[in-house]
Amino acid sequence: MTRVLVVDDEQRICRFVARSLDAHGFHVDSAATATDALRLAAANDYALIILDLLLPDFDGYEVLRRIVEANSSQRVLVLSAVGDVESRVRCLRLGAVDYLTKPFAIAELVERVKRRVDDHGATSMLRWLEAGGARLDLQRRSLRVGEREVPLTPREFELLEHLMRHANEVCTRLELLGDVWGYSFDPGSNVVDVCVGRLRTKLEHDLIETVRNVGYCFIAS
Amino acid sequence: MTRVLVVDDEQRICRFVARSLDAHGFHVDSAATATDALRLAAANDYALIILDLLLPDFDGYEVLRRIVEANSSQRVLVLSAVGDVESRVRCLRLGAVDYLTKPFAIAELVERVKRRVDDHGATSMLRWLEAGGARLDLQRRSLRVGEREVPLTPREFELLEHLMRHANEVCTRLELLGDVWGYSFDPGSNVVDVCVGRLRTKLEHDLIETVRNVGYCFIAS
DNA sequence: CCGGTTCGTGACGACACCGTCATTGGTCCG
DNA sequence: CGGACCAATGACGGTGTCGTCACGAACCGG
Numbered sequence: 001m002t003r004v005l006v007v008d009d010e011q012r013i014c015r016f017v018a019r020s021l022d023a024h025g026f027h028v029d030s031a032a033t034a035t036d037a038l039r040l041a042a043a044n045d046y047a048l049i050i051l052d053l054l055l056p057d058f059d060g061y062e063v064l065r066r067i068v069e070a071n072s073s074q075r076v077l078v079l080s081a082v083g084d085v086e087s088r089v090r091c092l093r094l095g096a097v098d099y100l101t102k103p104f105a106i107a108e109l110v111e112r113v114k115r116r117v118d119d120h121g122a123t124s125m126l127r128w129l130e131a132g133g134a135r136l137d138l139q140r141r142s143l144r145v146g147e148r149e150v151p152l153t154p155r156e157f158e159l160l161e162h163l164m165r166h167a168n169e170v171c172t173r174l175e176l177l178g179d180v181w182g183y184s185f186d187p188g189s190n191v192v193d194v195c196v197g198r199l200r201t202k203l204e205h206d207l208i209e210t211v212r213n214v215g216y217c218f219i220a221s
Numbered sequence: 222m223t224r225v226l227v228v229d230d231e232q233r234i235c236r237f238v239a240r241s242l243d244a245h246g247f248h249v250d251s252a253a254t255a256t257d258a259l260r261l262a263a264a265n266d267y268a269l270i271i272l273d274l275l276l277p278d279f280d281g282y283e284v285l286r287r288i289v290e291a292n293s294s295q296r297v298l299v300l301s302a303v304g305d306v307e308s309r310v311r312c313l314r315l316g317a318v319d320y321l322t323k324p325f326a327i328a329e330l331v332e333r334v335k336r337r338v339d340d341h342g343a344t345s346m347l348r349w350l351e352a353g354g355a356r357l358d359l360q361r362r363s364l365r366v367g368e369r370e371v372p373l374t375p376r377e378f379e380l381l382e383h384l385m386r387h388a389n390e391v392c393t394r395l396e397l398l399g400d401v402w403g404y405s406f407d408p409g410s411n412v413v414d415v416c417v418g419r420l421r422t423k424l425e426h427d428l429i430e431t432v433r434n435v436g437y438c439f440i441a442s
Numbered sequence: 443c444c445g446g447t448t449c450g451t452g453a454c455g456a457c458a459c460c461g462t463c464a465t466t467g468g469t470c471c472g
Numbered sequence: 473c474g475g476a477c478c479a480a481t482g483a484c485g486g487t488g489t490c491g492t493c494a495c496g497a498a499c500c501g502g
Binding site for chain 2 (some may be wrong): 032072095126127128142144151154
């Protein structure tokens with residue numbers, strides 16, 4: 001069973017989250033202090049660690065740093081009361097895979113956990129992603145569609161990587177803005193649409209489907 | 222012992238290369254046809270395959286494609302009589318790790334084989350490279366030096382990656398031009414020097430040493 | 443010490459990237 | 473059918489990247 005560690009000093013939240021994840025088939029451990037968290041993280045192999053930044057005995061960033069330093073492939077989802085951009089980028093730079101601000105809807109947390117756990121297998125470094133006649137070379141950051149080699153800009157690459165990693169799933173604009181652009185807010189423009197448009201002309205088959213009012217979806221079959 | 226496969230239709234070359242590599246401590250298998258090569262590649266785990274593009278029974282590019290397709294982490298060094306740029310980039314795009322034109326000095330081949338074999342362990346996807354107080358994040362393509370996060374341009378990243386992967390070894394300009402710029406010729410300008418210069422200002426400690434008349438070397442200690 | 447070669451660096455310009463916006467085209471619903 | 477909303481697209485410009493070059497500094501041999 002997939003193991004997940006929840007780190008939060010509030011017993012209430014810990015139990016709440018644990019119960020919800022448990023109901024979705026995860027095996028959940030929990031820790032209320034940084035010391036416990038680090039000990040458990042070192043002793044077990046968790047698919048994901050859900051880490052509250054506010055802990056009694058240690059600075060949250062420091063805990064994150066140590067966890068990732070000890071095991072660089074450890075995936076961490078940060079929970080935080082502060083939602084500002086600096087904190088977000090700081091965590092992502094330290095190696096977190098996602099960042100969610102309190103208060104949060106439990107449904108969203110579960111969704112994100114599922115997604116990040118699924119990532120786990122895929123992220124562990126394949127050489128390329130392949131779907132629908134398109135092959136994305138993750139090491140060379142290039143795209144081959146059919147027999148032709150198509151150059152991608154960095155942004156286009158990151159966007160396409162995200163879409164292909166979640167092939168056949170709908171990715172919302174906000175999710176894309178967060179994961180590809182690093183925004184935790186809506187810039188109020190159509191950046192995503194434009195970038196998707198540019199990708200489409202390069203892919204030349206309609207591999208990216210638009211889901212009205214929601215976002216986009218890469219069609220794998 | 223490190224296993225290497227030599228694929229060449231000329232018996233003479235096969236034996237010659239095999240003997241030289243054997244003398245340097247490699248366990249060498251050889252194949253004279255594409256069919257044999259594919260069979261052996263599928264059956265064994267080679268640290269490196271040295272592949273002549275000119276084979277009696279198959280197109281060399283096709284063989285390369287199949288080898289890499291069957292095992293995307295298989296490293297292949299291409300030997301070829303044609304030295305033009307198109308062939309080179311085509312092979313590298315298909316997944317080759319190096320490209321050497323015939324005729325070649327056996328010493329150079331041995332050197333390259335050693336280097337590419339050493340790569341093997343390092344390349345198999347660490348999260349980051351760390352040396353001399355600098356940490357290069359291979360997934361985020363960013364650099365952390367001390368406590369500061371320094372942005373790198375794509376070129377700078379690739380150059381620094383190469384230098385750090387071969388820390389404490391001298392990298393010649395030609396080697397860098399080949400591996401980082403994809404040139405198989407000398408453009409007759411000082412691109413490398415300029416790019417190294419830009420990197421140095423970002424690293425801020427003199428981690429990159431210049432080796433007069435040869436090239437550059439990243440100092441790890 | 444001197445001349446030649448090699449290396450470092452600042453300036454410049456071409457070009458690509460990418461976010462914005464306005465306009466057009468599509469879709470849904472009353 | 474018409475209006476409202478949403479998505480697609482072409483144009484534009486700011487900004488960053490990167491190769492080139494020229495000039496000065498460093499180095500080396502005689």
